[in-house]
Amino acid sequence: MAEETYSPATTEWYYPPDEVVENAHVPDYEAVYKEAMQDIEGFWAKRAETLDWYEKWDQVLDRSQAPFYKWFVGGKTNITLNALDRHVQTWRKNKLALIWEGEPGDKKTFSYWRLWQETNKFANVLRGMGVKKGDRVTIYMGRVPELVIAMLACAKIGAIHSVVYGGFSEQALADRIEDAQSRVLVTCDGAWLRGDIVRLKDTVDEAVRRSPVVETVIVVKRTGHEVNMEHGRDYWYHDLMSLPIATPVCETQVMNAEDPLFILYTSGTTGKPKGVLHTHGGYQVYTATTLQWVFDIKDEDRWWCAADPGWITGHSYIVYAPLILGATGFMYEGAPTYPYPNRWWKMIEEYGITILYTAPTAIRGLMRFGDAWPNRHDLSSLRLLGSVGEPINPEAWRWYYKVIGKERCPIMDTWWQTETGGFMITPLPSVPLKPGSATRPFPGIEVDVVDEEGNSCGPNEDGKLVIKQPWPSMLRTVYGDPDRYVSQYWSEYKKQGWYLAGDSARKDEDGYIWVIGRIDDVLKVSGYRLGTAEVESGLVSHPKVAEAAVIGVPDELKGNIIYAYCILAAGLEGSDALVDELKNHVRHEVGPIAVPARIEFVDKLPKTRSGKIMRRVLKARALGQPEGDLSTLES
Numbered sequence: 256m257a258e259e260t261y262s263p264a265t266t267e268w269y270y271p272p273d274e275v276v277e278n279a280h281v282p283d284y285e286a287v288y289k290e291a292m293q294d295i296e297g298f299w300a301k302r303a304e305t306l307d308w309y310e311k312w313d314q315v316l317d318r319s320q321a322p323f324y325k326w327f328v329g330g331k332t333n334i335t336l337n338a339l340d341r342h343v344q345t346w347r348k349n350k351l352a353l354i355w356e357g358e359p360g361d362k363k364t365f366s367y368w369r370l371w372q373e374t375n376k377f378a379n380v381l382r383g384m385g386v387k388k389g390d391r392v393t394i395y396m397g398r399v400p401e402l403v404i405a406m407l408a409c410a411k412i413g414a415i416h417s418v419v420y421g422g423f424s425e426q427a428l429a430d431r432i433e434d435a436q437s438r439v440l441v442t443c444d445g446a447w448l449r450g451d452i453v454r455l456k457d458t459v460d461e462a463v464r465r466s467p468v469v470e471t472v473i474v475v476k477r478t479g480h481e482v483n484m485e486h487g488r489d490y491w492y493h494d495l496m497s498l499p500i501a502t503p504v505c506e507t508q509v510m511n512a513e514d515p516l517f518i519l520y521t522s523g524t525t526g527k528p529k530g531v532l533h534t535h536g537g538y539q540v541y542t543a544t545t546l547q548w549v550f551d552i553k554d555e556d557r558w559w560c561a562a563d564p565g566w567i568t569g570h571s572y573i574v575y576a577p578l579i580l581g582a583t584g585f586m587y588e589g590a591p592t593y594p595y596p597n598r599w600w601k602m603i604e605e606y607g608i609t610i611l612y613t614a615p616t617a618i619r620g621l622m623r624f625g626d627a628w629p630n631r632h633d634l635s636s637l638r639l640l641g642s643v644g645e646p647i648n649p650e651a652w653r654w655y656y657k658v659i660g661k662e663r664c665p666i667m668d669t670w671w672q673t674e675t676g677g678f679m680i681t682p683l684p685s686v687p688l689k690p691g692s693a694t695r696p697f698p699g700i701e702v703d704v705v706d707e708e709g710n711s712c713g714p715n716e717d718g719k720l721v722i723k724q725p726w727p728s729m730l731r732t733v734y735g736d737p738d739r740y741v742s743q744y745w746s747e748y749k750k751q752g753w754y755l756a757g758d759s760a761r762k763d764e765d766g767y768i769w770v771i772g773r774i775d776d777v778l779k780v781s782g783y784r785l786g787t788a789e790v791e792s793g794l795v796s797h798p799k800v801a802e803a804a805v806i807g808v809p810d811e812l813k814g815n816i817i818y819a820y821c822i823l824a825a826g827l828e829g830s831d832a833l834v835d836e837l838k839n840h841v842r843h844e845v846g847p848i849a850v851p852a853r854i855e856f857v858d859k860l861p862k863t864r865s866g867k868i869m870r871r872v873l874k875a876r877a878l879g880q881p882e883g884d885l886s887t888l889e890s
């Protein structure tokens with residue numbers, strides 16, 4: 256939750272049951288952490304050796320052009336070699352890779368063999384359309400298996416996928432298409448959500464009108480409603496998949512370890528989203544290792560990461576890492592409370608889910624329906640739980656632990672970011688827990704909480720969270736904007752060469768990290784990351800708005816909600832009707848997650864003399880708190 260409700264370090268400890276520790280992949284965190292830190296490169300090399308490579312690397316880490324680090328230099332691989340190709344050579348080919356349930360209740364399963372074939376078929380379709388290594392393909396879909404197949408197919412032929420979350424609207428999609436210069440886009444006619452159809456194809460039509468770089472649109476039929484299909488541009492997925500070109504065998508493109516795998520846009524301090532770039536080699540090593548050790552993935556597990564594949568959590572821990580480990584994953588299309596608030600618990604019972612990984616906002620959302628809903632179901636298959644996206648408030652933690660995990664299942668509270676590619680600060684199953692703390696860094700990761708000068712903060716002192724050593728799945732750059740990569744992440748502690756995470760945190764007496772929240776103009780709303788600037792530019796793109804400022808205000812359910820302050824164009828007066836009009840406008844321009852909970856019309860915004868909006872003053876006003884030092888305020 257946000258700063259104001261943040262709970263300080265606690266002495267409340269939860270110890271893992273002995274059998275969890277004894278059976279875990281890593282029963283002794285301390286020992287492994289210590290060993291890893293003595294030789295970080297050797298540690299990662301050993302992990303990389305557990306995967307397949309066409310050719311082994313010559314150098315584990317090249318620091319010569321820091322902060323443009325390179326990992327496993329000279330290595331040749333492809334993430335799909337590890338996620339699919341190698342499994343179909345073994346008994347795993349008949350193991351379930353993916354179990355999927357649609358919101359209306361329809362079901363699909365994919366063995367490794369079938370997923371491999373479907374991926375090959377679609378990879379051949381893409382190749383047939385002229386998609387080559389290094390080309391960008393934008394994917395804008397609901398939570399359906401074809402999304403996973405499309406990502407894997409791109410990776411297989413060396414194309415770079417850019418998945419845009421299906422909750423984003425026309426302009427957000429158009430901006431991302433434009434930035435990536437994607438000529439091919441894969442989408443669905445629609446997606447099911449709360450019993451309604453989200454009309455994805457309509458959004459695509461408008462986005463492509465705004466960003467006409469797209470030449471081909473491939474449409475998966477999911478909801479079956481009438482959609483516009485533009486002749487010569489739009490093709491049905493099922494038609495393409497039945498063409499002779501869609502054969503079930505496709506040669507995997509041999510990639511350099513450092514070749515790009517995907518771009519994923521995320522919010523930063525300016526309105527323009529950043530294209531975070533990840534690569535094949537280091538990313539596969541890091542995501543597979545972290546998933547195996549933190550969630551202790553075993554062959555008999557049924558792993559459910561309930562995120563959307565359109566976010567980094569889904570990329571790393573629905574798609575790539577579980578497949579690399581040969582695990583069985585579960586994916587659900589729709590809303591957690593549809594048609595009733597027991598939907599998730601019912602599916603855990605039905606599919607025998609053993610590990611559930613979700614976000615605090617989802618936990619709080621389900622908690623408010625009370626214990627009776629989960630208590631109607633047998634949840635005894637669960638053995639581990641997980642949390643991600645924002646600090647989990649201890650109350651939600653305890654509910655999750657008691658009511659869902661029946662006090663048997665340790666909760667892995669994983670702190671990480673789109674940029675980090677995988678878990679950075681997280682317990683392993685053997686680590687004693689404190690509700691609300693992501694605990695300790697993963698082996699091989701050196702983090703600290705420091706002051707402005709870079710001195711380590713004392714116990715329980717607020718500071719900035721930094722990462723002191725490079726790691727294999729670190730972002731390599733901001734797509735098309737290397738300067739921004741350097742200035743955003745590496746300039747604050749340039750002398751020391753540390754990565755600035757953009758979060759404030761505290762470290763307690765036991766070395767446990769407590770993440771407080773963002774220090775920049777980034778908001779976390781229901782666990783989704785949004786820049787204040789994105790919402791503001793959505794607002795000012797309305798002709799009646801002259802200027803806008805947006806802040807996050809703590810909310811029990813969503814972590815934060817958005818308050819917006821708007822100055823209207825000269826001569827205009829605010830009204831309830833205009834509030835609705837503006838909310839609708841933001842819904843269209845940015846997406847439903849960006850819609851302000853409250854819009855206030857003002858004549859003036861508090862600004863510094865250099866013209867920067869002082870959001871801290873707005874926030875204090877909204878919360879009825881003292882406004883602090885106003886000496887730099889514009890008069």
Ligand code: PRX
Nearest residue numbers: 643644645646668669670671672673770784
């Ligand atoms: O502020 C931290 C918060 O989410 C940010 C990263 O957001 P995003 O790139 O969208 O990735 C989210 C999923 C990995 C971080 O800078 N955050 C993420 N996980 C946690 C968290 N804050 C506290 N505890 C966490 N477990």
